Amino acid sequence: MSHRPFHHGNLRAVLLEQAEAVLRERGIDALSLRELAREAGVSHGAPRSHFVDRKALLDALAERGFVRLADQIREAVSQVPADHARTLHAAASAYLRFAERDPALLDLMFATKADGPPEAVRSAAERLFGVMTGIMDAGVEAGAYDRSDVGRLTLLLSATVQGISTLVTSRRITVSQGETLIDDAISVFLRGVSAERHG
Amino acid sequence: MSHRPFHHGNLRAVLLEQAEAVLRERGIDALSLRELAREAGVSHGAPRSHFVDRKALLDALAERGFVRLADQIREAVSQVPADHARTLHAAASAYLRFAERDPALLDLMFATKADGPPEAVRSAAERLFGVMTGIMDAGVEAGAYDRSDVGRLTLLLSATVQGISTLVTSRRITVSQGETLIDDAISVFLRGVSAERHG
DNA sequence: TACTGAAAGTAGACGTTGACTAGTTTCTAG
DNA sequence: CTAGAAACTAGTCAACGTCTACTTTCAGTA
Structure with missing residues (x-):
């Protein structure tokens, strides 16, 4: 059983692409760092490594x-x-x-x-x-x-x-x-x- | 000592004007219903009487x-x-x-x-x-x-x-x-x- | 004038969020 | 092999929007 690796490896790119999709489908108000993190399968603090805020x-x-x-x-x-x-x-x-x-x-x-x-x-x-x-x-x-x-x-x-x-x-x-x-x-x-x- | 009246009497107009000022000076992200309420001297729920959300x-x-x-x-x-x-x-x-x-x-x-x-x-x-x-x-x-x-x-x-x-x-x-x-x-x-x- | 329903405001609670911190795991370069 | 940086976890905090139940005031009418 493969545990998901500690390093996502691709997080920044994935977050950006998901964010573009959210922006397109639900607008800027629906864009939440925490939700992006959840959908990328990482902890809520992870995006911080790539985007300060x-x-x-x-x-x-x-x-x-x-x-x-x-x-x-x-x-x-x-x-x-x-x-x-x-x-x-x-x-x-x-x-x-x-x-x-x-x-x-x-x-x-x-x-x-x-x-x-x-x-x-x-x-x-x-x-x-x-x-x-x-x-x-x-x-x-x-x-x-x-x-x-x-x-x-x-x-x-x-x-x-x-x-x-x-x-x-x-x-x-x-x-x-x-x-x-x-x-x-x-x-x-x-x-x-x-x-x-x-x- | 004059207690402030229960009814503000003017809340809607005051909120709108304060909101315009905040928008002008600090941008849309700084616009908070609760802050507007505080500065108008009413409870945080008061704006709801005039603006549903x-x-x-x-x-x-x-x-x-x-x-x-x-x-x-x-x-x-x-x-x-x-x-x-x-x-x-x-x-x-x-x-x-x-x-x-x-x-x-x-x-x-x-x-x-x-x-x-x-x-x-x-x-x-x-x-x-x-x-x-x-x-x-x-x-x-x-x-x-x-x-x-x-x-x-x-x-x-x-x-x-x-x-x-x-x-x-x-x-x-x-x-x-x-x-x-x-x-x-x-x-x-x-x-x-x-x-x-x-x- | 007293009454009554609507309007305006209060107070407390809930879930979500962005931000911060401390600690852990992994990667990488010397 | 090892040290330090980078990536990520986990926990916490204050602020916010929203909702609900309740209270005070206002305005119109019997």
Whole structure:
């Protein structure tokens, strides 16, 4: 009869994955260190070896969220012809899909923090912003923007997509309204930028 | 010696105001029904007469937040000349100021809810949306939009401003970057919409 | 005015949680 | 082989949300 080993061997990863599932299925309020420990079959103090406190776990979740979102956007963009408008659409749609699947996680990623996000989260968020910047850089190659405008325009596009996602996750609008909104946003964005340059 | 009266007389209002202060100064995690009761000088069970549970208090806070935000936007808009671009700017700036002053409350207002927001919150949110729609309607009068586009364009503008606010409250960008972003957003928005019509 | 039911508040209890501490087992590097 | 670090256990504590039974006050009506 195999006694379970003293060392779980994998605890940190298991806790994070269970936590993501709980977040997805029951929201952040249902996320308890003790419950995670129970379901992982370890004592209630065990998570402490990997996360100093609950906030540390939440930060790790947010960090992973940013990394995953960035990857999913990159992935989505890579599977679309090299047309800038379609690229924007692919990126924004991937963002919205993420929001749809993990609303509580997205909340967590952009939650207000007293002294700003911890370094690990900040850098993961920058990774996402880096992906967005890459997409906009491609737009420069395609002649859609001036290089000097990429910074502010990336920010504007990111904010818009984030705002649309928020409206969806907070149930202010439906998913399909969200999809329509993305079309509108990209259309207005591209025309607006173009008009700013040649107007 | 005046014994404090059995009936507080004002408890609900006092709890809400204290709660807003706590939210503003220490964030949502620091918001405890028992602490609110203590500071109001009532027993720990007293709040239950006015809010069935903690969630009910949070919902009431979100509701008031929407009402206040809507009022502040209307107020800001009213104090600006009847130029549409400047009106948009006044509205967006008021929104951002609200976010800046009450980041945790804004989070709460747009937090993910399992089954969507309760009716009271939903209707307060619609009040905000109503104010935004009114602003856009004025844009129709001024010839900036087709009447048939007001719905989607109001949504787009609201999402964009909300997204910018989120970037600021989550400390992804500074307040002054947020202000610049608002300028960019409105500029691109107006030109983009105009180009869509006459392009 | 006295009465009565509803509303508002009290007091105590319960289970759960996050956090802390001290001690134990396992791993790992020298 | 051994020492020290890392991982985990077990027990404790205060705080919280919630629930229940009870008491005080208020407001409307007979």
